[in-house]
Amino acid sequence: xxxxRRTSKGTALSNIGSYDERLKGFDWGIAREILGxxxxxxxxxxxxxxxxxxxRDGAGKIALIWEGFGDRKATYTFDDLRVYSNGFADFLxxxxxxxxxxxxxxxxxxxxxxxxxxxxxxxxxxxxxxxCAFGDESLxxxxxxxxxxxxxxxxxxxxxxxxIQERLPSLExxxxxxxxxxxxxxGEVFFDVEAALRxxxxxxxxxxxxTRSVLHYTSGTTGQPKGAQHVHDSIWGQVLTTSWVLDLRxxxxxWCTADPGWVTGTSYGIIGxxxxxxxxxxxxxxxxxxxxxxxxxxxxxxxxxxxxTAIRSLMRDGEEVAARFDxxxxxxxxxxxxxxxxxxxVWSEKAYGLPFLDTYWQTExxxxxxxxxxxxxxxxxxxxxxxxxxxxxxxxxxxxxPIGEPGKVGLIAFRPGWPAMFREYRGQDDVYRSKFVGxxxxxxxxxxxxxxxxxxxxxxxxxxxxxxxxWFVGRDDDVINTGGHLVGPFEIESALVEHEAxxxxxxxxxxxxxxxxxxxxxxxxxxxxxxxxxxxxxxMNFIRKRLSPLAMPQExxxxxxxxxxxSGKILRRYLRALxxxxxxxxxxxxxxx
Ligand code: WT7
Numbered sequence: 001x002x003x004x005r006r007t008s009k010g011t012a013l014s015n016i017g018s019y020d021e022r023l024k025g026f027d028w029g030i031a032r033e034i035l036g037x038x039x040x041x042x043x044x045x046x047x048x049x050x051x052x053x054x055x056r057d058g059a060g061k062i063a064l065i066w067e068g069f070g071d072r073k074a075t076y077t078f079d080d081l082r083v084y085s086n087g088f089a090d091f092l093x094x095x096x097x098x099x100x101x102x103x104x105x106x107x108x109x110x111x112x113x114x115x116x117x118x119x120x121x122x123x124x125x126x127x128x129x130x131x132c133a134f135g136d137e138s139l140x141x142x143x144x145x146x147x148x149x150x151x152x153x154x155x156x157x158x159x160x161x162x163x164i165q166e167r168l169p170s171l172e173x174x175x176x177x178x179x180x181x182x183x184x185x186x187g188e189v190f191f192d193v194e195a196a197l198r199x200x201x202x203x204x205x206x207x208x209x210x211t212r213s214v215l216h217y218t219s220g221t222t223g224q225p226k227g228a229q230h231v232h233d234s235i236w237g238q239v240l241t242t243s244w245v246l247d248l249r250x251x252x253x254x255w256c257t258a259d260p261g262w263v264t265g266t267s268y269g270i271i272g273x274x275x276x277x278x279x280x281x282x283x284x285x286x287x288x289x290x291x292x293x294x295x296x297x298x299x300x301x302x303x304x305x306x307x308x309t310a311i312r313s314l315m316r317d318g319e320e321v322a323a324r325f326d327x328x329x330x331x332x333x334x335x336x337x338x339x340x341x342x343x344x345x346v347w348s349e350k351a352y353g354l355p356f357l358d359t360y361w362q363t364e365x366x367x368x369x370x371x372x373x374x375x376x377x378x379x380x381x382x383x384x385x386x387x388x389x390x391x392x393x394x395x396x397x398x399x400x401x402p403i404g405e406p407g408k409v410g411l412i413a414f415r416p417g418w419p420a421m422f423r424e425y426r427g428q429d430d431v432y433r434s435k436f437v438g439x440x441x442x443x444x445x446x447x448x449x450x451x452x453x454x455x456x457x458x459x460x461x462x463x464x465x466x467x468x469x470x471w472f473v474g475r476d477d478d479v480i481n482t483g484g485h486l487v488g489p490f491e492i493e494s495a496l497v498e499h500e501a502x503x504x505x506x507x508x509x510x511x512x513x514x515x516x517x518x519x520x521x522x523x524x525x526x527x528x529x530x531x532x533x534x535x536x537x538x539x540m541n542f543i544r545k546r547l548s549p550l551a552m553p554q555e556x557x558x559x560x561x562x563x564x565x566x567s568g569k570i571l572r573r574y575l576r577a578l579x580x581x582x583x584x585x586x587x588x589x590x591x592x593x
Pocket of ligand 1: 364
């Protein structure tokens with residue numbers, strides 16, 4: 001792990017070899033070979049990420065290097081990971097939680113988040129990680145939709161649970177895993193896994209490939225957030241992409257900056273790397289460039305998976321800040337979540353001697369779909385090519401027929417059937433069906449996900465060049481991507497109209513130099529209310545507290561009337577086009593369901 005391992009442009013020594021080589025004879029079964037997993041071995045993500053690593057000589061290896069605010073630091077071996085995830089699994093069983101029950105983990109990026117995530121999976125539960133900056137309303141919608149039975153949280157966040165608990169009859173257990181036990185309310189249970197008796201043995205649930213594992217909520221244009229349901233079989237997709245795209249090897253020190261409330265933080269911040277027995281770092285403190293560089297320097301981070309917003313923030317602070325630290329341990333940089341602009345790729349080569357390689361995927365896809373590999377020619381600004389085993393195409397925006405010619409813009413679509421693909425939107429089969437072109441009206445989720453004549457449509461627009469590289473164009477819907485986090489306009493609008501001053505509201509994205517987009521609200525006021533600085537603050541705080549800081553409008557525009565379709569739906573696209581200075585064109589083309 002010295003500077004000599006640095007392979008600028010990553011041509012040498014990668015796990016992947018050439019793209020063409022990997023395409024030939026591709027089989028997802030290669031992931032099993034990588035793990036040495038044989039038919040009959042236990043298929044349980046929780047156990048594969050901890051027990052199995054220990055059983056294969058990894059018990060003493062560092063699994064987690066953790067740093068929090070101030071100078072709080074801790075390291076855990078894979079044996080600790082095994083024992084503490086056993087601890088959570090055993091505790092949950094003792095609480096009456098059963099396989100298939102939804103268990104939410106709602107906490108900062110503290111070690112117990114990682115232990116409990118694996119613990120829920122070990123006992124056969126469905127783990128539902130939620131971003132802890134969510135306010136009570138965001139939390140309530142997602143817990144109600146999932147019929148969540150238990151929530152694991154901390155004293156810091158439990159007050160949000162208390163506010164909504166009465167309205168959530170399925171939520172039987174509120175478990176506080178850190179903080180002051182004496183501050184608990186009646187009915188709440190305290191469990192500190194590191195202080196509890198060590199659970200050396202726990203027999204993990206014998207999951208089948210289709211056994212439900214992780215449940216992530218994601219936002220769409222219409223309606224409340226949807227629960228993208230994953231299964232234990234996803235691990236093969238996560239392992240193979242971790243190995244080939246993130247290029248992780250035994251002696252790597254890997255840092256994924258994503259929070260496990262979002263899919264990057266679970267697929268590549270927990271599952272893929274730990275299944276491979278890789279040492280991971282977690283930094284649970286706010287962002288500053290120097291804090292991040294210090295973290296890389298202190299821990300000799302070799303592989304880094306981050307997001308364009310973070311990279312733009314680092315860029316803004318300049319190369320001089322980077323130059324004050326020893327970042328020579330870095331050998332491979334990857335990015336996801338938003339368009340990675342060419343400038344950021346070029347800048348990172350200057351600042352770190354390595355380009356950030358873009359990867360593209362979604363909560364629904366569960367694993368990386370389009371990507372730049374080490375060893376592949378990087379075209380700055382392009383997302384790269386389809387991962388081997390993934391059939392990707394562009395569909396015509398209107399006819400949904402595959403597009404042949406290079407350069408033409410279409411909808412990114414994939415043939416169903418890759419291992420980490422989501423199996424359903426919980427309780428919303430019709431919405432799931434609507435994501436597939438060619439689906440029969442009565443097709444069940446199981447029929448859809450295995451039918452290779454269909455196309456799963458991502459909801460993003462792109463073009464493909466003559467070399468097969470994808471160039472992202474934008475989303476095909478009204479979802480706002482702020483700093484790599486999707487926020488649904490409907491959820492924000494529903495909350496806005498609950499404010500006493502607001503009659504009607506539209507939420508749209510507005511351009512932002514660092515976050516790409518931030519939320520802007522366009523509203524009409526109820527009689528008796530006038531625009532003012534106080535009102536603006538009151539609306540902003542209202543949304544921040546109920547939903548999250550991400551959903552909080554950075555700007556509020558007051559109008560007399562909102563533009564609407566003939567059927568009375570608010571024309572967000574029109575407002576967005578105005579905001580971005582785009583051609584508004586024929587209004588009828590902006591009507592969008
Ligand atoms: C949406 C998915 C799974 C990653 C975390 C986000 C946008 C993702 C890229 C990229 C341009 C990207 C798309 C996509 N997106 N990666 N490399 N270039 N846009 O998961 O919250 O489900 O968001 O993020 O719009 O559909 P997610």
